Amino acid sequence: MIVLLRGAHMVKNWRWVINIIILTILLSCIGVIANLTASSSPSFMLSCSSELFNHHNDQQDSNHYLLVDLLSKDGQVQVHYRYFNIDGSSAGTVSMQGKVNSIDTENMIYDISVNTKQESPLAEHQQVPEHYRYLSYVSNLNLSRDGMHNLSLQIIEQDKAKDFAVVLFQPSNTVCGCRLVH
């Protein structure tokens, strides 16, 4: 009888171990699913227009315009930089594609990784905006070194209607006022 009880006890012990493993795996799965669900990115679009001023050493200052559109949908993100001359003609474009890594809704910080980039070829005689040159250099450096160009944007101020926001881009430490498109 004692032997019988001992045998049954050991079988129960093994069941307990199996139960713990299954429970832990289940909890892990629930956690991962919850995390993935929570981090599903809401869609948003930012449109930012800027006036570019370039101070040169021995030349006259040159000015350009820059339109930046940042579109995020289903965790994917596209960033388009469009440069224009004062007369409205194109001075180059840079298009980037990537994904939204995380969204910190509490601090309104969006963490983005850009994986691919296309730059429009410019005519030889055309003066390249310094900002274009700078953006191209930094993103090339990151993409060739790390395979991705990481950036985060933090909304530091919004108007009451939430149509406009002041956004801080990192790591470039760029503050920019943008129109929010819902």
Added chain:
Amino acid sequence: MQLGHCKFDVNKGELVNNQSDEVWRLPRAELQVLTLLIDYQGKVVAKPLLKTGNGQEQPLSDASVTHAIFTLRAFLGPQYESLIETVKGQGYLLKHHRSRKQSVNFFSHPQRFAIIAIITLAVALLISGLMFIRFSPPKALPVLPNSTATVKLTSGQTVDVILYSSSKTNLALLKKQGMQLQQSLAQCNSTSWKRVFLSLSHDEQVLNITLRGEHYGQSVIRNLKISDLRQPKKFVSQAWLKGVEICD
């Protein structure tokens, strides 16, 4: 001779349970059957041989052999009773059991069982923890304004000038640009702008100025991005700021 967690002492004719220390002095039938099964371990022992034994004593009856097998199995316990196998129509067989004995004994100790359970749980928690880390990237800390200054215009209107910098490398140059802007704004009679944000890229290549105000209740925003290839870098001057019409 080890049988499960029992030890068979041939000389004393005893089976000792190692776990409960229970000692069973085997009756004649059980002793005869077990001795023969051990002698021919791994082989089938015919029932007639089990009955006659070495022939020195009175043969056992069929019922005695069957009963001896039953009681031996009962003493070995449910885990090891199958060591004695019935081969239908032939007899009985005592199986080799070393590997089974070791594995079962290893896990049968409560302390070992607890260690195994704890290790299993720890590994499972570690795996789940790693999964959480993988799917929960660390949150970046929000960047706060480095400084905020309020400029009073000649009309009495006020404008906030806010500097943003997440490092100290470019702070001196940024503050210098902020001072230039404050001085220019102070000379304005009025302006549409209520708040001005300044930031300088870490490598001091681009100065960003964002002017924010309201016009008939609607938000208005203007972004100025200045690249300066001159050395030393000046970015903005009062004359330049006047040129870009920061005053109304």
